[in-house]
Amino acid sequence: MPIMVDDIMKLLCTISQERKMKAAVKHSGKGAVLTGAVAFIGGLVGGPPGLAVGGAVGGLLGAWMTSGQFKPVPQILMELPPAEQQKLFNEAAAIVRNLDWTDAVQLTTLVLGSEALKQQLLAMLVNYVTRELRAEVRYDD
Structure with missing residues (x-):
């Protein structure tokens, strides 16, 4: 029985879709840099009041930049390059190796x-997404 990468990927898409899994690469470092930069510029331009305003505006921009980056896990899986799909396949195949299936x-x-x-x-999928893709996983239940 040849084990097909596409079959495993479809399986993982189905179970992650059933759980409404979404993932996002963490951009908190970028948000922090943006917040600091805007606060710094505000301080240069407006002194202490400019620093306060720059910090508030930078914080809002940083929060806006890091929110809404979640994508459905099935979409992420199908966009993986073949080498990453093969890695994920190897981990999943170890779990389903004793099953007898044709498609x-x-x-x-x-x-x-x-x-x-x-x-x-x-559990394997969440571990893979957080470890290999360095993404945060959430469930929209």
Whole structure:
């Protein structure tokens, strides 16, 4: 039985979509730099009051810049380069290696029928996204 990368990717997309998983690369460093830069410029231009205004405006800009960066995990998975898909495939294949399946539909049916397998794959996926992609994961339940 040849194990296909596409079948595993479809499975992971299905279970992450079922849980409404989203992920975002953390941009908090960029937000902090922007906040500091705007506060600094405000201080140069307006003295102490400019520093206060610059800090407030910079904080708002930094917060705006780092929010709303979440994308659905299935979309992220399908946009992964082949080498990253292969890494993810290798980790998932180790979990489903004992299943007998012929296509993505059958594999998905088998996994969705086993809460233990589904939980193992979800944990592996969250670990992969946070470790390899350095992203934050959230659930829109």
